[in-house]
Amino acid sequence: LFPKAAISDYLEISDHPVDNFARELTALEDLDNFVNSIWRVVEQCQTSQIAHNLFLARGRTSGLLRAILWPRRSVYTAKSLSPLDSVAMTNGDSYNIAVAELAGMFVVAGDEVAEQLVQHGGLFKALKHERLSSDVINHLIASLSRDKMQ
Structure with missing residues (x-):
């Protein structure tokens, strides 16, 4: 996982064929922030009527829990x-x-x-x-950036 270039709150699997948003929970004290950050992506996808998948798993090396959300067609x-x-x-x-x-x-x-x-x-x-156009992904990222500023 690498920091997502366009929006620093998120990570991404950079060599994956579909754009994605990832978060890793490394301490239970950060659970609210972890859940809320993933929910922001889900909510923006729903608002924009973008289909998406969410995968949750225990982190093998560094995290308690890893979430990866990928918007798709x-x-x-x-x-x-x-x-x-x-x-x-x-x-x-x-x-x-x-x-x-x-x-x-x-x-x-x-x-x-x-x-x-x-x-x-x-x-x-x-x-x-299954990949969405870069315009759709850029709009989603811009919406998440605006949401964070509010």
């Missing part, structure tokens, strides 16, 4: 099990991919698709496809 139709397909597959067995995503899983149709994702940077390309 909205999906209004059933998600395909294969992000590499140019034509979206229908989800005929009514399996709700979003439920698995809530558990942190990256769901694919089968071994062949998983192999494609592993080879030739397929997973990186699939994640990069």
Whole structure:
């Protein structure tokens, strides 16, 4: 994790294909600030109608808790099990991919698709496809900066 260049209260995973906002809780005394800073990003995403994911985990090396939030493009139709397909597959067995995503899983149709994702940077390309435009991210950062000043 590195300091986020545009907004110093946040960290980011700099080599991740999707823009992200991260915080690390290193002392329980900072819990309110930790929660409030993540909530500010969630609230700005909701206000701007930006879909987002939030991941929480125990920090392996330096923190008690790590939170990573990444804004992403909205999906209004059933998600395909294969992000590499140019034509979206229908989800005929009514399996709700979003439920698995809530558990942190990256769901694919089968071994062949998983192999494609592993080879030739397929997973990186699939994640990069979820990336928002720099204009949207810059607007979100500007909103967070204004929110901090108030």
